[in-house]
Amino acid sequence: MTREIFHYIDGKKFTGTSERFADxxxxxIGEVExxxxxxxxxxxxxxxxxxKAALPGWSSTPPAKRAQVxxxxxxxxxxxxDKLAELLSREHGKTLADAKGSVTRGLEVVEFACGIAHLxxxxxxxxxxxxxxxxxxxxxxxxxxxxxxFNFPAMxxxxxxxMAIACGNTFILKPSERDPSCGIRLVELMSEAGLPDGVLNxxxxxxxxxxxxxxxxxxxxxxxxxxxxxGRYIYATGCANGKRVQALCGAKNHMVIMPDADxxxxxxxxxxxxxxxxxxxxxAISVAVAVGDETxxxxxxxxxxxxxxxxxxxxxxxxxEMGPVITRQSKEKILGLxxxxxxxxxxxxxxxREVTLQGYENGFFVGGCLFDKVTAEMDIYQQEIxxxxxNVVRTKSYDDAxxxxxxxxxxxxxxxxxxxxxxxxxxxxxxxxxxVGVNVPIPVPVAYHSFGGWKDSLFGDHSVHGMEGVRFxxxxxxxxxxxxxxxxxxxxxxFVSGSDD
Numbered sequence: 001m002t003r004e005i006f007h008y009i010d011g012k013k014f015t016g017t018s019e020r021f022a023d024x025x026x027x028x029i030g031e032v033e034x035x036x037x038x039x040x041x042x043x044x045x046x047x048x049x050x051x052k053a054a055l056p057g058w059s060s061t062p063p064a065k066r067a068q069v070x071x072x073x074x075x076x077x078x079x080x081x082d083k084l085a086e087l088l089s090r091e092h093g094k095t096l097a098d099a100k101g102s103v104t105r106g107l108e109v110v111e112f113a114c115g116i117a118h119l120x121x122x123x124x125x126x127x128x129x130x131x132x133x134x135x136x137x138x139x140x141x142x143x144x145x146x147x148x149x150f151n152f153p154a155m156x157x158x159x160x161x162x163m164a165i166a167c168g169n170t171f172i173l174k175p176s177e178r179d180p181s182c183g184i185r186l187v188e189l190m191s192e193a194g195l196p197d198g199v200l201n202x203x204x205x206x207x208x209x210x211x212x213x214x215x216x217x218x219x220x221x222x223x224x225x226x227x228x229x230x231g232r233y234i235y236a237t238g239c240a241n242g243k244r245v246q247a248l249c250g251a252k253n254h255m256v257i258m259p260d261a262d263x264x265x266x267x268x269x270x271x272x273x274x275x276x277x278x279x280x281x282x283x284a285i286s287v288a289v290a291v292g293d294e295t296x297x298x299x300x301x302x303x304x305x306x307x308x309x310x311x312x313x314x315x316x317x318x319x320x321e322m323g324p325v326i327t328r329q330s331k332e333k334i335l336g337l338x339x340x341x342x343x344x345x346x347x348x349x350x351x352x353r354e355v356t357l358q359g360y361e362n363g364f365f366v367g368g369c370l371f372d373k374v375t376a377e378m379d380i381y382q383q384e385i386x387x388x389x390x391n392v393v394r395t396k397s398y399d400d401a402x403x404x405x406x407x408x409x410x411x412x413x414x415x416x417x418x419x420x421x422x423x424x425x426x427x428x429x430x431x432x433x434x435x436v437g438v439n440v441p442i443p444v445p446v447a448y449h450s451f452g453g454w455k456d457s458l459f460g461d462h463s464v465h466g467m468e469g470v471r472f473x474x475x476x477x478x479x480x481x482x483x484x485x486x487x488x489x490x491x492x493x494x495f496v497s498g499s500d501d
Contacts, residue, residue, distance in 0.1 A: 002034060003033065003035070003181075004021075004034070004035050004037070005035065005181055007039060007047070007203045008187045010050040014047075016039055016040070016203075017043060018038055018208075020037070020038040020040070021035040024036050024177075024178065024179065024180065025178075025364075026091065027091075027092070027324040027325065027327065028313075028315060028360055028364075029360060029362060030362030030363050030364060034091070034181070036204045038206055039209040040205075040209070040212075041208065041211075043203060043205075043209070044205070044209050044213060045212070047201040048172065048213075048216050050198040050201055051171065051172055051198055051201055052170070052218050054198030055140075055142060055170045058165075058196060059139075062117075063166070063168070067113070067115070067116055067166065068194075069195050070166060071114055072193035072194055073110060073190055073193040074107060074114065076192055077103065077110065077189065081104075084103050084154060084182060085103060088103070088154055088179070089323070091153070091178070091180075092150065092153060092178075092326060093278070093314075093323040093326060094278070094280075095315050095320050096315055098277050098323075099154075099315070105155050105444070106152075106158030110158060112447040112466070113162040113163050114166075116470075119166075120137075122138060128480075131482050132481070133481050133482075134478065134481075135478070135479050135481075136476060136479070137476075137477050137479070138470070138471075138474035138476055139168070140169045140473070141167075141244060141472075141473055141475055142218075142219075142221070143171075143172070143218050143219050143220055144160075144169045144171050144223065144473060145172040145222050146160035146172070146173050147210055147224045148174070148224075148225055150326050151281060153175060153180070153182040154182045157175060157186055159464045159465050159469075161173055161200055165190075167470060169221075169473055170199045171199070173186075173187060173201070173203075174204070174205060175202065175204065177204055179326070187200050214238050214243070215237070217241075219243060221243055221245070221473065222243050222244070222245045222246075222247075223245075223246050223464065224245070224248065225248045225249075226247075226248075228250035228410075231248070231249035232247070232456075244460075244472065246458075246460040246464065246472055247458065247460055248451070248452060248458055248464065249456060249458065250412070250457060251283065251284075251410050251457050252286060252287060252381075253285050253410075253412055253413045253414055254285070254289050255270065255289065255415045255441060256415070256417065256427065257288060257289065257295055257296075258291050258398065258416065258417060258420065259294065259295045262419070263298050263302055265417065266299060267299070267302045267303050267306060269415075269441035271310075272441065273285035274286065274388070274389075274390040275321075275368050277322075277323075278323055278325050278387060279386060279387045280326065280386055281442075282457075283442045283444055284442075285441055286385060286390060286391060287391050288391070288393070289393050289405070290393070291396075291400075293394060299392065300349060300370070300372055303390075304349050304350055307350040307368040307369075307390075310352075310368040312357070312365055312367050313357060314360060322388060323365075324365045325364050325386075325388075327364060330364065334366050334385055334387035337379060337380050337383060337389070338369055338380070340378070340380065341374070341378060344380075345373070345375075346371045346374045347372040349370045350368060352366055352368045353366065354367075355367035368390075369390070370390050370392070371389065371390070372392045373394065376393070376407075384410075398423060402431060405433065406431065408455075409456045410457045411432055411433045411434055411453050411454030411455035411457050411458075412434060412453035412457035412458075413434070413442065413443055413453065414431055414435075414437070414443075415437035415442075417439055432454060433454060434454040434463070435453065445466065450464065451463055452464060
């Protein structure tokens with residue numbers, strides 16, 4: 001029997017009124033395994049009203065008590081780890097180990113948010129002028145919403161709502177309609193942890209639901225993770241409607257390989273960074289920039305056999321190293337880009353287009369692909385493939401590699417592999433990318449630092465989680481005060497300053 005997935009509003013399941021549904025696939029077998037309700041504007045408004053009603057009580061709840069809910073939520077995440085991973089993998093296709101890892105990275109943000117009482121501490125200055133003190137506080141923004149992608153249906157929501165809720169906001173989650181079950185389950189677990197009804201709601205939907213959130217006057221802030229074209233739209237529309245917006249978008253992440261790099265380490269790093277989660281990660285390495293032909297030749301000689309032997313299969317096979325991509329449309333787009341790479345002159349060293357698995361012939365599988373002699377003009381370089389395809393670009397010098405990366409429209413993540421400290425330091429300082437790895441292929445910061453790119457990879461002033469997350473989900477208020485002390489100064493026609501007598 002096909003499962004039906006509904007919204008979760010005001011502490012309970014909400015069926016909605018739109019009567020529209022979307023298919024949810026198991027990508028390993030290519031078959032529909034669920035139906036998800038798609039919210040209309042009226043359904044979204046129900047969620048907003050619930051969040052708005054819960055805001056006064058929750059925002060006035062002491063931060064330490066908010067943290068107690070998050071501590072209980074953390075315990076529930078640990079107890080439900082295997083079930084969450086199974087739910088996630090069944091709809092997304094990634095391996096169980098990868099699914100558990102992504103839940104764990106989200107859990108780390110929950111743990112960071114548990115320290116919110118310390119993170120919300122303001123500043124105080126005594127006697128900035130005669131009898132005048134100044135202090136600052138950070139207060140909740142209001143009703144917030146998060147629009148999250150299919151590739152991390154547990155981790156990315158937990159980058160958002162724990163921070164927002166810890167800061168005293170209420171929150172509406174709009175998970176991807178392609179794999180919504182894990183997001184809905186996280187919201188249910190928050191209720192089980194004791195979160196008051198209405199503080200965290202979830203609505204499933206497509207563009208109609210997104211537009212309703214972007215234009216609703218009672219939604220104060222929008223967080224988004226997804227592609228650059230949609231992120232640009234989210235940012236422009238949200239800002240035009242007076243909202244605070246953070247939109248984390250697409251990427252084209254480069255890994256520079258210097259001639260002195262440990263090539264075995266480089267190959268291990270490339271395998272995980274390029275082919276893990278079938279390349280469906282905004283921090284996936286999709287371009288290896290080899291400095292010098294000899295470096296490129298050594299890299300490909302060692303990497304190609306590893307890519308050919310990559311174990312592709314369903315998530316529930318313990319030997320699987322890489323699962324399918326999310327939809328048939330994604331598979332077709334990836335295959336089309338591979339074809340264009342061949343037509344435009346790149347050399348396909350490893351061809352994973354014809355991978356077939358007995359019993360999974362209808363699954364959305366693409367094997368690992370490796371291109372050599374890719375140039376910056378080719379479609380496979382210009383576009384975010386979001387699949388298991390690694391492009392090798394050859395440059396003559398380190399400076400050429402840096403120029404190529406800095407001229408790219410995206411600036412999400414990058415890495416350099418070298419034994420030379422001077423080179424690594426120069427790269428870290430001068431590369432125009434938001435997250436940099438030195439001998440680390442996927443430089444995703446830990447929860448108490450912040451995640452965010454530059455250029456077309458981020459629209460808005462704040463990254464997610466860490467202190468940037470606290471700043472995004474709060475408004476700064478500064479109070480200047482003087483109390484009667486028997487001193488009367490008369491009327492003042494200037495600003496208070498430290499030089500006042």
